[in-house]
Amino acid sequence: xxxxxxxxxxxxxSSYLCVGLDSDINKxxxxxxxxxxxxxxxNKQIIDATIDYAVAYKxxxxxxxxxxxxxxxxxxxxxxxxxxxxxxxxxxxxxxxGNTSKMYAKAxxxxxxxxxxxxxxxxxxxxxxxxxxxxDKWVILLALTSNAGGKDFQxxxxxxxxxxxxxxxxxxxxxxxxxxxxxxxxxxxSDEFKEIRxxxxxxxxxxxxxxxxxxxxxxxxxxxxxxxxxxxxxxSRGIIYASNGQxxxxxxxxxxxxxxKDMAGYLDQYL
Numbered sequence: 001x002x003x004x005x006x007x008x009x010x011x012x013x014s015s016y017l018c019v020g021l022d023s024d025i026n027k028x029x030x031x032x033x034x035x036x037x038x039x040x041x042x043n044k045q046i047i048d049a050t051i052d053y054a055v056a057y058k059x060x061x062x063x064x065x066x067x068x069x070x071x072x073x074x075x076x077x078x079x080x081x082x083x084x085x086x087x088x089x090x091x092x093x094x095x096x097x098g099n100t101s102k103m104y105a106k107a108x109x110x111x112x113x114x115x116x117x118x119x120x121x122x123x124x125x126x127x128x129x130x131x132x133x134x135x136d137k138w139v140i141l142l143a144l145t146s147n148a149g150g151k152d153f154q155x156x157x158x159x160x161x162x163x164x165x166x167x168x169x170x171x172x173x174x175x176x177x178x179x180x181x182x183x184x185x186x187x188x189x190s191d192e193f194k195e196i197r198x199x200x201x202x203x204x205x206x207x208x209x210x211x212x213x214x215x216x217x218x219x220x221x222x223x224x225x226x227x228x229x230x231x232x233x234x235x236s237r238g239i240i241y242a243s244n245g246q247x248x249x250x251x252x253x254x255x256x257x258x259x260x261k262d263m264a265g266y267l268d269q270y271l
Contacts, residue, residue, distance in 0.1 A: 009087070016232055019234075021240065049252050079114065089115070092104070095120035101131060186207070
């Protein structure tokens with residue numbers, strides 16, 4: 001999915017919601033465990049309940065690879081089940097020397113046909129550029145994360161001026177463009193959104209941390225939306241684990257609709 005198609009999806013659905021499929025075999029409803037593939041059945045029902053309100057889905061790869069071959073099969077079936085007009089994110093946080101990154105890119109872009117993958121920037125340009133060689137595929141570069149430990153390095157002051165996360169945003173724009181690179185910016189960092197938008201006014205931002213992690217949707221929408229939408233706001237636990245009973249999918253749909261309604265209002269107000 002390219003930049004224009006993603007922007008159009010946001011406008012047509014009046015939503016920039018990304019549903020995080022952090023599907024944990026220990027947290028899904030117990031009645032699903034009798035299914036041949038409990039994780040896929042869980043994902044399938046979540047997708048069916050939320051597809052009208054979400055423009056993107058983000059499986060966290062750790063939850064699948066921790067289950068070995070069965071987990072990878074569940075992930076593959078999930079990706080194949082998703083319709084072509086939603087944006088798919090492999091939340092894998094890869095990034096290694098060039099030839100290794102190329103193999104990661106082939107795995108997620110060619111074998112599994114994800115639209116995008118999250119990538120760590122620490123090893124620099126030659127670890128990121130192999131992912132950018134694939135047409136209509138995206139790198140989502142970690143810039144400013146919402147976890148408490150993100151402060152350990154990301155806010156370090158540099159001798160050259162500015163902070164480390166700002167350096168990541170500035171330098172990485174030489175590697176890719178708004179057409180193939182997004183940035184992860186945690187929702188709990190809403191105070192920094194205005195500054196980030198000055199540095200990357202036209203790039204999409206993937207924003208985790210809304211819901212269970214306490215991010216403020218109104219603040220980040222006010223400061224983060226641009227003329228093309230420019231945001232993908234992720235909610236995982238707040239949607240997929242809103243209920244652990246027989247009504248889990250219906251409840252997930254209700255939660256997704258609530259967020260989508262808020263987003264529709266913010267799009268009208270700030271776009």
